[in-house]
Amino acid sequence: KAKPNTAIEKLTLTGSSTVAPLAAEIAKRFESLYPNVRVDVQTGGSSRGINDTRSGLANIGMASRALKKNESELFSYTIALDGISIIIHQANPVISLDKQQIIDIYTGKIVNWQDVGGNDAPITVVNKAAGRSTLELFLHYFGLKNTQVKPHVVIGDNQQGIKTVSGNPNAIGYVSVGSAEYEATHNVPIKLLPLEGITASVENVRQRNFPLSRPLNLITREAATGIAKTFIEFARSTQVNDLIEAQYFVPVEN
Amino acid sequence: MKPLLLNPAPAENKSPENSYTLGPLQSGPPCCEPKTLLSVKNLSLHYGDKPALKNISLDIYEGCITALIGPSGCGKTSFLSALNRLTDMIPNCHVTGNIHFNDIDLRAPNLDLLTLRRDIGMIFQKPVPFPLSIRRNIELPLREHGINKKSELNATMQQVLQDVGLWEEVKDRLDSPAQALSGGQQQRLCIARALALKPKVLLMDEPCSALDPISSAVVEDLIKRLQGRYTIIIVTHNLAQAKRIANYAGFFWVSERAGCLIEFGQCKQIFESPTHELTAAYVNGSRG
């Protein structure tokens, strides 16, 4: 796509709102290294990223999940890992929930913390808005359909989720491990619940131990070439680890 | 005091000729024994730095009609406004001096202005009907002062409209906007509105200026009928009228850019044997 003869080369990235801020930071650094390249990062969700890549609207797509079967003609490059952690309020005495309990809570079969060993208080279920890859990953892991989930609150992004849970002692929600861990260690009253006995932490995601995690991918239509290839290689290199960690994602270990 | 204006008009009063009667004349304090109701001492009034009135002192006698005359801009309106404290509402207006109303200090800062203004009614030089219907214009102040019975309201309205000679002209359009009335009709409506409250003192700022001779005569008759029961201060440019109706008269003049009271006394004396030459010139020079 990139025209080699023009002085300025343009690279368009679209897709996951989880990856986009990271990609934008990487792009800024990339631009400072390659002054004749302009990288334009637009958000819009993983599906848009894949769609735009397919249609050629974007040079590179961003997706916060692995490619599905019907997308296998595309090429994906993992640049970082992200985990999803179940979070509850710090004041909540519950210390762990098993998979079935979480399913029952999210499908409205359990409506009171008493039934899972907590206080006598109604549960506030916080769900993500439809279409977010966090939601897709969550549903996929627990084998749920969105229509089955009976949320009390629907949120758009991680911060909204953390604020909602931290402001409501009886709420349960799920957000990125990175941001949850950061907030939990910075005086925000939330608590990360272990999953299948494994502590929800960045470290465990890095070790690829944590069951509810996902890759953050860059997608191309054909095997990356030219400036797109350079960008992808740059994004996967250790040169950007600080950026990845700054956003509480986990760099891939090459 | 018997509720004077609330007597429903007797049936025979409905004929146009005597539609503005007030019922039988009652005896008030006679005018020949003056009893001071309002006493003004050293009143001065400034708009910003500009003086408008300087050292006015006069007494208004109960039950009498006092006419104020003088050239345009000499402070007659300002004087009236000071009496019912409307001057409080003009941002840069400062008043000094004393005004007493039956021993009440009208310039006291904690005076109840609502009662004061109910007791001292005012009719403005430019009539200002509210943007409401004719009926509501009269009912509004009555309702605010606690009269809510429909029949009483209607009776009062009809009575005061008859008193000012407006009833026949508007009786079949009481619910149309008051602002669509002619100039003279608006003037009379505003007089009726003030009358409805039966104030003790009535300040009238040129009540007949927009009126034709017939309506003017009606209002003049009305004022004379009120004499003895109401205390009336009337600003008028019609010297003949002042001579006809007033018991006392005050003559204002502008000297050194501020209004001052040149002469005050019995009406007859002011017009027939003025002591001050300015007064003499003014009352004679007029072609009124």
Add this chain to the structure above:
Amino acid sequence: MKPLLLNPAPAENKSPENSYTLGPLQSGPPCCEPKTLLSVKNLSLHYGDKPALKNISLDIYEGCITALIGPSGCGKTSFLSALNRLTDMIPNCHVTGNIHFNDIDLRAPNLDLLTLRRDIGMIFQKPVPFPLSIRRNIELPLREHGINKKSELNATMQQVLQDVGLWEEVKDRLDSPAQALSGGQQQRLCIARALALKPKVLLMDEPCSALDPISSAVVEDLIKRLQGRYTIIIVTHNLAQAKRIANYAGFFWVSERAGCLIEFGQCKQIFESPTHELTAAYVNGSRG
């Protein structure tokens, strides 16, 4: 016509006594040979369904002063408004009949109203100074009609303010808001504002009603000086004044709830030998 009001006042005119002179009297068409300037035929006027004027026909003669008299609400203001087409601006007002001004059909739908209203000036019953300074109130219409020279504007302003006897009172506060003037001062300002445009016809709706005898005399003198050069229609409730200044007079009355013209003729005839008994009653019964 010589620019009459633009002559800067001679220095000796600045003394207060004759500050309202108009310069030497010029001869206009004499009033004894009446030449019709405005001819009104079968004029009727309705507000919504309500008739306000019915079948008015009269001629206004050039250079003469025509007085209109009649009781309140008889349609005098409505009649004046029809002449300069201000009735167009009242949403539910319908006019029928003919008005001709020097053979121009004033009711023609494509008439240039701006020129019409410049030629036929009007002074309202209630003075309405604009929310501007005194100076701007007078300059605004002048500027709009193409006079922009500072010196010319100032000269005209001074002249017209002197003409109405307001100059001495306001000359040191020309830039203060016009709405802070007294009632009579506002009235005179509005007269001055209309005079500044030197209209051919001047419609005056009770120009002296808010004026004290002195200012009233000034304005009356002014009107008489304008006679012969301007054509003036004046509505007045002061019959004595009408008698003093008018050449012709028309008497309006309300019959069957609509205003109609009872009698029209030479002023002298109307006041001294009225043909209609209503007129006789009105001109004699008044105590004006």
Add this chain to the structure above:
Amino acid sequence: MTLLRHNILSLSKTDQQLSLLLRLCALISALLVALILGFLLSESLPILQRVSILNFMNDPSWHPVQGLYNITPMLSATLLSTLGALLLATPLGIASALFSRYYAPPLLAAWYRRLIELLAGIPSVVYGLWGLTTLAPLVAQIHPPGVSLLTAILVLALMILPTVALTVDAALLAVPAAYHSSAAALGLSRWATIRSVIIPAAHSGIRSGIMLAAGRAIGETMAVLMVAGNVVQHPHSLFDSVRTLTANIALEMSYAMGDHRVALFVSGLALMLMILLLVSMSELFKRKEVYV
């Protein structure tokens, strides 16, 4: 009363040019509205050919990915939050204006007015953040989840309060001073003057203020998105989480594709229809204004 419009035929030359210019401006504005409406319609059309309008009313739920398009819960949420906010903000806004105009001492009034102007300029994100972190936990203490119809109403009311207050204030200022002195001379109390004379005289300004505020409340997105909870359901109480039409568009537009995307445009269209309804209703309201 609009007086000048009756003599359209007699315009001076400047006036004629100006009239033309204004007509052009007006035409442009009209065209732009038409364009936006056309845009919404053209984007909505594809689905309306396949899915009946009734589906948007009768489908069991809003799950556009599964082809279920019931937008009525969001319509009711939008309507309720707007109405609630108006119910709160209109009296408060009018009270604010009355306070600063007629009851406060001049200096306080000036400061107070500045405060309200400041309130008018606070961006919706800030309102949203404040609502989410401060207001929602408070509401949650009464009844979880905290983010709810009530929270949305409160935040919206706060946002539109300055709109009402400033418009009404301007309208009050335009009321002729003579009404005040006439009323005072009749011994009317300040409140009676305001209620019976000033408010009728300033009626149209107040109506404008409410219209503007309603428009802003209906159209507000960011703040509501943060504090309303965004669950698609007909609320049964003030403490239920709801999703407004605008929040729905903002939440889902970024990833919606195909029919889902089109369905979002349909909800935009529904919003416009609602506003049209509101405008017409307010016209009816105006007609009733008589001299009583």
Add this chain to the structure above:
Amino acid sequence: MTLLRHNILSLSKTDQQLSLLLRLCALISALLVALILGFLLSESLPILQRVSILNFMNDPSWHPVQGLYNITPMLSATLLSTLGALLLATPLGIASALFSRYYAPPLLAAWYRRLIELLAGIPSVVYGLWGLTTLAPLVAQIHPPGVSLLTAILVLALMILPTVALTVDAALLAVPAAYHSSAAALGLSRWATIRSVIIPAAHSGIRSGIMLAAGRAIGETMAVLMVAGNVVQHPHSLFDSVRTLTANIALEMSYAMGDHRVALFVSGLALMLMILLLVSMSELFKRKEVYV
């Protein structure tokens, strides 16, 4: 002129109760503003203890993750887009109001006013979508990338036009009819009447309208986010992509943490300061209003 406020001491009983009530309302409003300001301040404080205010002005760029916090590009973007929108919308809005009040035939005027009210109710998301899909490609044909300061100005202008138009319209309606007839009797053309009499008389309403519109333009988020392009840079031309402060908060708040997040709150505070400045400036503007 506010006449009634000078006799504060003499209130009837209803008036006293009412005065109390209004004072309470006013206090509540004031408290809420204080709360929001306090909220912003308390959220901003942590960083202001570590990073000097000057950093927000002098840092080489806005890279909060790297500790670079220059918000001036976003300040200038906000300022420019607001000013641009006001420059377009104020004359158009006033023209709209004048047209519908004085130049349009009554029926057309009524319809036109309804149209403007409709425009006032279109939600910002719809404006944003329209701007993105219709306007931006048009702008891109003149100069890529299409999403730019110009697009933002155009969309904002369209959004605030009804605010100006409706407020001014209400103010015009409140001008006493006697001014119209007096002016007409002096042979003033309609335009002269409007310019020299009506506009001065309706001055405060017009000012209110502009203030409200400015507030809305500064605070608008969604629409600007969609059409401004969001590149953090001082624009060198109208076609440059820019990021406003509100867009910045909306974009980054969702993932910002630690100092970055606090920096966003600081930019919210900067926004409020800007509005304060604007309000004070408009006060100055008011002071100059004299009788000339």
